Amino acid sequence: MQGLTVAYPTPTGQLREVVRGVDLSLRAGETLGLVGQSGSGKTQTAFSILGVLPAQAVVVAGSVRLDGRELLDLSDAELRTVRGRSVAYVPQEPMSNLDPTSTVGAQLVEGLRAADPMPRRQARERVLALLARVGIADPQRTFDAYPHQISGGMAQRALIAAAVAGRPALLFADEPTTALDVTVQAEILDLLRDLQAELGMAVLLVTHNFGVVADSCERIAVMQQGRVVETGRTTDVFDTPKHPYTASLLGSILDDATVRADLETTMDTTGQEAP
Numbered sequence: 301m302q303g304l305t306v307a308y309p310t311p312t313g314q315l316r317e318v319v320r321g322v323d324l325s326l327r328a329g330e331t332l333g334l335v336g337q338s339g340s341g342k343t344q345t346a347f348s349i350l351g352v353l354p355a356q357a358v359v360v361a362g363s364v365r366l367d368g369r370e371l372l373d374l375s376d377a378e379l380r381t382v383r384g385r386s387v388a389y390v391p392q393e394p395m396s397n398l399d400p401t402s403t404v405g406a407q408l409v410e411g412l413r414a415a416d417p418m419p420r421r422q423a424r425e426r427v428l429a430l431l432a433r434v435g436i437a438d439p440q441r442t443f444d445a446y447p448h449q450i451s452g453g454m455a456q457r458a459l460i461a462a463a464v465a466g467r468p469a470l471l472f473a474d475e476p477t478t479a480l481d482v483t484v485q486a487e488i489l490d491l492l493r494d495l496q497a498e499l500g501m502a503v504l505l506v507t508h509n510f511g512v513v514a515d516s517c518e519r520i521a522v523m524q525q526g527r528v529v530e531t532g533r534t535t536d537v538f539d540t541p542k543h544p545y546t547a548s549l550l551g552s553i554l555d556d557a558t559v560r561a562d563l564e565t566t567m568d569t570t571g572q573e574a575p
């Protein structure tokens with residue numbers, strides 16, 4: 301992503317920029333943590349990659365390339381084939397991303413066939429295998445269940461199964477554990493890491509949680525008011541933040557013993573000096 305600027309029209313007819321000249325890069329297999337306060341532009345940045353910005357959004361400038369292909373120039377039809385197969389999405393609130401009136405299996409089969417036309421029976425087999433792959437103990441039961449009959453953690457596993465079905469090159473996870481019980485959060489992050497290693501996906505992880513960043517992200521980009529104010533290796537940014545905004549975000553959280561422990565573990569496993 302280079303120089304991405306996204307704006308919305310205001311009632312007075314002007315444009316208000318919500319993403320301003322953002323440069324980001326991600327390699328296969330890498331996890332980039334996108335952090336910043338609410339409203340700083342993280343979701344708008346990620347939506348530009350997925351091609352799902354609201355209709356009134358204006359891409360003022362910039363370029364988003366995936367394996368050399370410009371995504372901002374694609375037609376809606378082309379974007380539909382990119383979504384799911386090249387870039388996929390794990391939402392913040394799994395339950396609100398499932399249709400309460402249809403079984404989990406029916407929704408996943410529909411989604412799979414929309415991205416990759418195949419006979420219903422074959423799609424059904426694929427979905428059952430995917431549900432097993434994401435750690436659901438009784439895939440058939442989850443397949444036949446309505447969303448209200450499964451837990452939030454199970455729903456998130458099912459949506460992760462749907463997201464990775466097309467073996468995407470890039471997975472965008474928007475606060476994927478925020479809505480879940482604390483006990484389930486670590487399991488979901490572990491699952492994402494396993495799938496990433498297996499599929500070689502790049503992961504863009506939007507989060508407020510610096511513990512998650514310390515644990516899961518090799519690199520971090522810090523957004524403030526639509527701009528990326530700092531980017532670098534997580535260990536470097538945590539150790540010596542260059543921007544005052546990053547320092548102030550970190551200042552409050554580094555008192556947290558859990559985050560410090562996660563950070564030290566990350567540094568140990570990457571062979572860096574512990575602080």
Ligand SMILES: Nc1ncnc2c1ncn2[C@@H]1O[C@H](COP(=O)(O)OP(=O)(O)OP(=O)(O)O)[C@@H](O)[C@H]1O
Pocket residue numbers: 308318336337338339340341342343344345354
């Ligand atoms: N449809 C829209 N019309 C006008 N402004 C919008 C629209 N959607 C988002 N914005 C504005 O864009 C800015 C960035 O929002 P965005 O959702 O990207 O922030 P964020 O960093 O992801 O926040 P959060 O952590 O709360 O999800 C905000 O000021 C928001 O009000």
